[in-house]
Amino acid sequence: xxxxxxxxxxxxxxxxxxxxxxxxxxxxxxxxxxxxxxxxxxxxxxxxxxxxxxxxxxxxxxxxxxxxxxxxxxxxxxxxxxxxxxxxxxxxxxxxxxxxxxxxxxxxxxxxxxxxxxxxxxxxxxxxxxxxxxxxxxxxxxxxxxxxxxxxxxxxxxxxxxxxxxxxxxxxxxxxxxxxxxxxxxxxxxxxxxxxxxxxxxxxxxxxxxxxxxxxxxxxxxxxxxxxxxxxxxxxxxxxxxxxxxxxxxxxxxxxxxxxxxxxxxxxxxxxxxxxxxxxxxxxxxxxxxxxxxxxxxxxxxxxxxxxxxxxxxxxxxxxxxxxxxxxxxxxxxxxxxxxxxxxxxxxxxxxxxxxxxxxxxxxxxxxxxxxxxxxxxxxxxxxxxxxxxxxxxxxxxxxxxxxxxxxxxxxxxxxxxxxxxxxxxxxxxxxxxxxxxxxxxxxxxxxxxxxxxxxxxxxxxxxxxxxxxxxxxxxxxxxxxxxxxxxxxxxxxxxxxxxxxxxxxxxxxxxxxxxxxxxxxxxxxxxxxxxxxxxxxxxxxxxxxxxxxxxxxxxxxxxxxxxxxxxxxxxxxxxxxxxxxxxxxxxxxxxxxxxxxxxxxxxxxxxxxxxxxxxxxxxxxxxxxxxxxxx
Ligand code: COA
Ligand code: AMP
Numbered sequence: 001x002x003x004x005x006x007x008x009x010x011x012x013x014x015x016x017x018x019x020x021x022x023x024x025x026x027x028x029x030x031x032x033x034x035x036x037x038x039x040x041x042x043x044x045x046x047x048x049x050x051x052x053x054x055x056x057x058x059x060x061x062x063x064x065x066x067x068x069x070x071x072x073x074x075x076x077x078x079x080x081x082x083x084x085x086x087x088x089x090x091x092x093x094x095x096x097x098x099x100x101x102x103x104x105x106x107x108x109x110x111x112x113x114x115x116x117x118x119x120x121x122x123x124x125x126x127x128x129x130x131x132x133x134x135x136x137x138x139x140x141x142x143x144x145x146x147x148x149x150x151x152x153x154x155x156x157x158x159x160x161x162x163x164x165x166x167x168x169x170x171x172x173x174x175x176x177x178x179x180x181x182x183x184x185x186x187x188x189x190x191x192x193x194x195x196x197x198x199x200x201x202x203x204x205x206x207x208x209x210x211x212x213x214x215x216x217x218x219x220x221x222x223x224x225x226x227x228x229x230x231x232x233x234x235x236x237x238x239x240x241x242x243x244x245x246x247x248x249x250x251x252x253x254x255x256x257x258x259x260x261x262x263x264x265x266x267x268x269x270x271x272x273x274x275x276x277x278x279x280x281x282x283x284x285x286x287x288x289x290x291x292x293x294x295x296x297x298x299x300x301x302x303x304x305x306x307x308x309x310x311x312x313x314x315x316x317x318x319x320x321x322x323x324x325x326x327x328x329x330x331x332x333x334x335x336x337x338x339x340x341x342x343x344x345x346x347x348x349x350x351x352x353x354x355x356x357x358x359x360x361x362x363x364x365x366x367x368x369x370x371x372x373x374x375x376x377x378x379x380x381x382x383x384x385x386x387x388x389x390x391x392x393x394x395x396x397x398x399x400x401x402x403x404x405x406x407x408x409x410x411x412x413x414x415x416x417x418x419x420x421x422x423x424x425x426x427x428x429x430x431x432x433x434x435x436x437x438x439x440x441x442x443x444x445x446x447x448x449x450x451x452x453x454x455x456x457x458x459x460x461x462x463x464x465x466x467x468x469x470x471x472x473x474x475x476x477x478x479x480x481x482x483x484x485x486x487x488x489x490x491x492x493x494x495x496x497x498x499x500x501x502x503x504x505x506x507x508x509x510x511x512x513x514x515x516x517x518x519x520x521x522x523x524x525x526x527x528x529x530x531x532x533x534x535x536x537x538x539x540x541x542x543x544x545x546x547x548x549x550x551x552x553x554x555x556x557x558x559x560x561x562x563x564x565x566x567x568x569x570x571x572x573x574x575x576x577x578x579x580x581x582x583x584x585x586x587x588x589x590x591x592x593x594x595x596x597x598x599x600x601x602x603x604x605x606x607x608x609x610x611x612x613x614x615x616x617x618x619x620x621x622x623x624x625x626x627x628x629x630x631x632x
Pocket of ligand 2: 391491
């Protein structure tokens with residue numbers, strides 16, 4: 001039996017021993033009573049009885065323990081032409097002061113704090129300052145609209161919001177403060193205070209009494225010590241798309257999270273403390289939480305915070321410039337980023353301009369990695385390219401080629417095997433395991449390993465209903481796929497209405513709710529169509545009310561704007577078309593899968609249950625009017 005098999009077998013046979021050993025790498029204020037508390041199954045709790053502080057483990061421990069002068073964070077921002085480095089000691093002092101300012105304005109253990117910020121070092125400080133106080137942060141991605149922020153304010157009920165005056169995209173500055181003000185106006189819950197970081201590109205207008213200037217309050221504050229919390233206390237809530245407009249508040253605990261992430265840095269990514277690690281994502285996504293902020297700092301690494309894009313800042317050599325300039329040993333991004341680079345630099349000519357001698361591996365996740373992109377990256381970079389599969393819910397990889405345990409052969413199209421701790425199975429609709437090679441619902445046998453979600457924020461019943469009820473004893477990933485004879489997992493498609501646009505997870509159901517609100521729209525459907533850059537793009541179909549005489553193009557323009565205003569630019573919703581009717585089954589279910597096949601020009605069988613097959617011809621004509629299928 002290979003080393004990987006041995007580790008995997010032990011993790012599943014003896015989770016208490018396995019994760020108990022891993023937990024020795026974390027500093028505990030009080031040891032746990034039980035490694036895994038299953039007394040309230042299917043709600044499991046890791047390291048019950050233990051106490052710790054995640055911020056202490058991420059920075060103070062290194063600042064005081066020999067890494068004080070090592071860079072903890074390098075901020076590299078081509079959009080503002082800035083590179084700035086913070087040592088562990090500097091980061092600790094800045095975080096302690098910010099925590100002091102927050103505490104002086106009423107934030108304490110268990111309070112929620114929303115963070116609505118672009119990729120600036122203060123966003124990382126904000127997350128760590130919450131962790132320091134035992135407050136629960138909820139970071140909201142900058143590409144979401146005010147109403148998405150309002151929904152999260154009403155669900156999390158934050159005492160305070162930390163924000164920046166603006167974000168900087170490639171060609172424009174996006175003022176965040178008007179979005180924040182609009183969101184607070186729309187929300188029923190009101191935060192007591194907002195601490196606003198003024199960026200010079202677009203200064204914010206402050207609301208007297210409520211808004212505080214970041215620089216002023218931080219300068220006036222006393223440093224705050226780390227507050228000891230229970231391992232099972234929430235560290236953060238991260239909202240992600242559910243199947244409706246109401247996002248799911250994924251909860252992450254402190255203890256299990258710290259143990260799993262620290263362990264993963266060596267086991268999955270083969271990184272040693274002191275090395276320079278880069279996840280090119282955004283702090284608004286789970287990849288940013290886990291691998292820009294917490295994991296590399298818990299491991300004593302230097303993490304890179306990159307405020308830029310793979311292309312256009314200024315060219316498709318941007319990633320190689322960062323890797324070379326900062327001596328990055330390993331980077332993590334989404335396949336979309338590589339498709340964007342490849343589109344602009346198919347020969348990889350920019351790679352040759354940089355010295356990549358320290359660079360060892362590329363990790364890809366966030367969406368299915370097409371074998372073409374994987375092979376291109378392997379050939380051009382000449383380092384191992386590792387696809388790995390995870391979700392906001394899991395917080396770290398479910399399946400990966402664990403480079404720090406035993407590298408396994410790469411099979412393009414598969415994120416390799418289940419990571420130790422994850423018991424991955426494939427079930428049919430009746431809940432029975434299917435033979436190897438046969439497609440079905442991918443599930444993970446309970447209990448999930450540490451670091452994965454213990455529940456949804458204030459929504460235990462929704463947690464059970466969304467993840468546990470359909471296959472008792474298992475966590476439903478909502479991904480479909482298969483496992484081959486060598487145990488490699490293949491993740492093929494979602495089983496729900498989630499689509500993946502440029503590595504961003506979006507709900508077509510939420511977009512349909514927006515389209516349905518247009519006064520001229522009687523009925524609608526949104527599907528994800530294949531896109532060579534972003535993987536998928538949303539496309540809307542509108543059945544207009546009888547008697548609507550306005551030009552279709554006007555209504556399409558309005559619904560596109562509505563999605564941008566209510567969900568945000570990140571939805572990338574730009575295409576919609578009017579149809580006379582939607583194809584449905586006789587029981588009234590919209591045949592979205594068949595519409596998707598038509599749009600992608602893929603083979604399909606007319607479903608036997610279809611109410612009227614002639615509608616498919618009408619849909620094909622409408623699709624043609626907006627240029628689909630591509631290349632037809
Ligand atoms: N704040 C405000 N707006 C934002 C934003 C932010 N933080 N991030 C993106 N947007 C806007 C973009 O400007 C764009 O607006 P537009 O419609 O006016 O052009 C829109 O949201 C869509 O953004 P995106 O889908 O990212 O497209 P893009 O054309 O700007 O960039 C890529 C395309 C491929 C370069 C980009 O998606 C990318 O770098 N992806 C990497 C994937 C990634 O980081 N995934 C995270 C999970 S690992
Ligand atoms: P998110 O919660 O935004 O990380 O999105 C999680 C979803 O992205 C998963 O459920 C998958 O559908 C998809 N996904 C993430 N990584 C991969 C991967 N390596 N291969 C295939 N799909 C992936």
